[in-house]
Amino acid sequence: MGIFSYDFDWSVLWREPYGHLMLKGVLTTLHLSLLAWILAVALGILVALSRVSSWRPARLLGGAYVQVFRNTPLLVHLFFWYYAAPLLLPRTGQEWLYNHIPNYAYWAGVVGLGAYTASRVAEQFRSGFLAIPLDQHHAAYSTGLTRIQTYRYVILPYAFRLILPAFTTEFLTCFKNSALAMTIGVMETTHTAYYIDSFTWHGLETTTAASLVYLTIAVVIAVSMSVVEKRIHIPGMITRGR
C-alpha cells in the first residue's frame, strides 16, 4: 500500500533551517490573527451600532457593509487589498507604500481579514442588541443615563454575555481564515508547511504538523473561553441559546 512506501521524515519539523521557519510561521499566524481580530471587534461594534441607530443613512451604510462582505469570499478581499488597493492611491502614495512597508502583504492580510471578520462580528453584536428588550433601554434612560452611557454600562455588557458562544467561534474562525493570507505571500503556518515541501518533498509531515497547530489553537480557545464564561457568568442569566 502506498502509505508504507512513503518515506516519513519527521525531523523536517525541527531540523534547521526548517524548524525555525515553522516556528516563525506559527508566530505569524498568531500575531496576524490577533491584530485582525482587534480591528474586527472595533470595526464590528461600530457597524453594529450604526445598524441599530435611529439615523437612516447610518443604518443603510451598516447594512450595505454587512451584505457586501457576507456575500464575497475572503480570498477576493485579500486579492483586492493586496493587488488593487495600492493602485487606488496617488503615485506618491504608492511609492511611499512600496518603499516604507516592505511586508505589505502582511498588512494587506491584517486589513483584509479584519474588515471581513468585522462584518460577521457586527452581525453577532446586532443580534445581541436586538435580543435585549427595549424596556432595558427605557429603564436606564428613566434613571437619567444618556444614550452613550446606556450602551456602555448596560447594553454592551449584556449583549456581550448573550453572544459569547458565537463570539468565541468567530475568534477561532479568524485564526483559521488567517491561513488564506498565504495566497498573497504571507509566510504563516500553512504557507510554511507548503514551502518546506517544495524543498524537502515531505509535505505530509509539515501539513500534519500544521494541522496540529490549528487544532491546538482551537482547544486553547475553547478552554480559555469556558474559563472566561465561568468568570463573567451571572447566576440565573441564560448566556446560551437553546
Place this chain on the structure above:
Amino acid sequence: MIEIEHVSLWYGKEFKALDNVSETISSGQTVIICGTSGSGKSSLLRCINGLERFQDGKITVDGLSVQHARTNIQKLRSRIGMVFQHFELYPHMTALENITLAPVRVAKKSKQLARKEANELLSRVGILDQADKYPGELSGGQKQRVAIARALAMKPKIMLFDEPTSALDPEMIKEVLDVMVDLAEAGMTMVVVTHEMGFAKKVADEIIFMDQGKVIEKGNVHMFFRRPQTERAQQFLSRILV
C-alpha cells in the same frame, strides 16, 4: 386499574423526585394530584405511562406491569391518553391530522374511519369547525381541546392530565375544564395534576397532596379543603386560595 407500589425515582445520584409513593386508583375514579412545584407530581404521572423510568417499586396498569421487560409499552401507551401543559400539538399537521396520526399508524385504522371518529371527537370537544386549521392558527384553549381529542382518539381507558390549564389565559380555562368535567362524569378514569380547585371540588373522588416527592396527604376533596390534616397542606392551601 392503576397500582402504584413503593415507587422511587432519582434524577442523577442526589435528587429524589419520588420517594416511596404508593397509591391505588380504581376504574372510573377521578384523582387530583396537587402540590408545590418540584414535588414530583408530573414525574409520577409520566411514570404511569412509561415516559419516565423509575428505579424502585412497581406500577401496574390494567394488569400490566409498566417496566416489565415483556410488556409491550407501545400497546400499553395506546390504552392511556395523556394531555400536556404545553399542548404539544404537531405544528406541521392540521388539527384533524394530529388526531388521526396514531389511530392510522398504530391501531391500523383506515383513513376514512379515523377521520370520521376524529370529527366526532372534535365536535364532542366543541371545535369541529377548526378541523383543518394548523395549531399556529388556534387559541390556547382550542389547542388544548384538540390535544384532548388526540388523546381520546386511541380510545384509552385512562386519561392523564399534566397541568392542562396552567399555560392558558384565564378566559380559556373554563372551556377546557368543561370538557374534562364531561369526561369525568362519563366515567373515564382520570389522574389530573392541577391547581384548579373549583374543578377538583366538582369531580374529584380523591385528592393527593405531594411535597418533595412524598405523598403528604390524601383523601376526600371536601375534607382536604375544610380540614387539612398536615401543616404543609395547610400552608399550601393558605397560599393558593385567595
Place this chain on the structure above:
Amino acid sequence: MDLSVIVRNAPFMLGGLVLSFELAAITIVAGLTLGIILASARLSSKPVLYYPATIYVHFFRGLPLILVIFWLYFLAPVILGTSVNEFTSAAIAFVVFEAAYFAEIVRSGIQAVPTGQVMAAHSTGLSSLQTARFVVIPQALHNMVPALVTQAVVVFQDTSLGYVIGLREFLRRVNLTDAREARSVELYLFAGLVYFSICSLGSLASQRLEKRRAEGQ
C-alpha cells in the same frame, strides 16, 4: 477605470464559473449525505457511533479548509498509490470538510424539535421509528432549510480556494487575467460583483425561507 478589460476577458473568466458550480454541486450533495450520516451518529447513544463522529466533526471544524486541501493533495497519492488530478483532490477535500458543517446543521435541526413532541407522540402509542418519521423529521427539516441554504452559499464561496492547488475555477482565472493585464482594481471589483450577485440570491432565498419558517410557528 478601464472596463474593456472586463469585457474582453469575460468569457475566459466566467468560464471558470462552470468549474466553481460543479465543485459546489458535488460538495453539497455528497457533503450533505455524509453530514446526515455523521449527525445520526452524533445523536446516537452507542459510543461506537458517537465518538468517531464527534471526533471527526470537531477535527475538521478546527482546521482551515485551505490546509485540508493541501493535506489531501499530499495524502491522496500516498494512500492511493497514484497521482490524483486537482479537481478530484479538491472535491474530496471539500466533501470531507463541509460534511462536518452540514452534520452540525442537521444535528441542531433535529435537536431543536422540542422533547415534548416526542413525549406526546409516544404517549399515543407511536413507536420510536414512527415518531421520527412523522413527527421529528418533518419539523427538523423545516428548521434546517435556511441554515442549509446559507451553508450552500458558503460552499460556493469556498470553491475560490481551489485556487491554491491550481484549479482553474473563476477566481484563479481572474487572477491569471490580472497577471496579464495588470488592471487589478477593475478585475477584482468584477470578481467581487460576480460572487456578490450569486451569493446574494442565495442569502435572499435563505432569509425568505427563514421568515416563512418563523411565521409558521
